[in-house]
Amino acid sequence: MRRVYGYRCTVCGKEYPYGPELMTCPACGEKGILDILFDYDEVKKELNRDTLKADRDNSMWRYKALMPLKGEGLSKFLRIGWTPLYESLRLGNELGLRKLYIKDDGINPTASLKDRASGVAVAKAIELGYDTICCSSTGNAASSCAGNAARMGLKTVIFVPERAPKGKVAQLLIFGANVISVRGDYRQTFELSKAAIEKWGFYNRNAGINPILTEGKKTVALEIAEQLNWEPTDWVAVSVGDGCTIGGVYNGFHDLYEMGMIDRIPKILGVQSTGCCPFVDAANNHRDLVPTPENTLADSIAVGVPRNPKKALRAVKNSGGRWIAVSDDEILAAMRLLGRTEGVFGEPAGVTATAGVVRAVKEGIIRPDETVTVISTGSGLKDVNNALKAAGEPFLCEPDIKVLEASGRILSI
């Protein structure tokens, strides 16, 4: 594969030639998360503005030349990516922003951005001849892994913390996964999955570890750039747990910049919940990450020990972006706000980036004359309990028009 020439360790900087496939840096062990190195001149032969203009593949595989895959049989997959990028009609105005776009990744086949990473992982597992793929996850990586594997005929062993929302667990069971619900937090869930992978030799789809996952998630940035005709917004806001998504967003824009397809990389706003914000704490205190409790209802980003810290920190630093934390109340408010103003229904972690934009505008971090893309990373239907916590209960009425009239409900809308 001439498009991909090697790996570089994000910790020690050592480079390795591509193939045999590496998971982490042999010198650094588990902490040695790798970057995958592309030969952009080779990539450009297969992928450029002209090829994309002619490409009728409306899925993330339109960018397969920028993935470390042989690229066979991808049209058989569930349709991942090429999700809508909506120009905001109301929310941007309410916030006083010149332009706001919403990238709705809840529209993916298993209803979260994680499908982008799981698709690449399943493709790689098939390429390498595995029959079982293993994943530990706060929920969405799990359900996307299970769904995409089911479609392609792979078995799955999935570890989730006991607290995972019912909607996500239901997805797993419907997709026929072997589900291990771990009596413990995400960190303990991760450790158990790691031990199982070592013992049974499954293909490893753990977000922090496997370097190809970032290369799937980066397609969200490639799409944003293409959908904006290669002029991305000043800011792109994304919610952060393990740090793999934000790392991918940066990688996508970085690839395009290196290939001369965009002129600048947007500033990346990394958003966490105040109940679990190891990245924000580290940035504010100018120190390394320290493990934090996982006290937020945004379960998908309740990650006390992020597995991909280097790529996440680099994304914000190299893009000239910012880290910001929002409370769970702000997250619930953003859920209502995004739903009411734009018709986009996100799960708590899905709208955390929106809550971050609201706060960043208030704090003057984002200026009114700047343009913003906010990524909604997962559908609100995955977590109906928290949606109802945000929205409250409906008005219960007798089936009688007089009662309805007397209630004053209709006149007050």
Ligand SMILES: *Cc1c(COP(=O)(O)O)cnc(C)c1O
């Ligand atoms: C996983 C996830 C995130 C955060 O991604 P990380 O790679 O863990 O930082 C954000 N939102 C949703 C809905 C997710 O499932």
Ligand SMILES: [Zn+2]
């Ligand atoms: Zn290393």
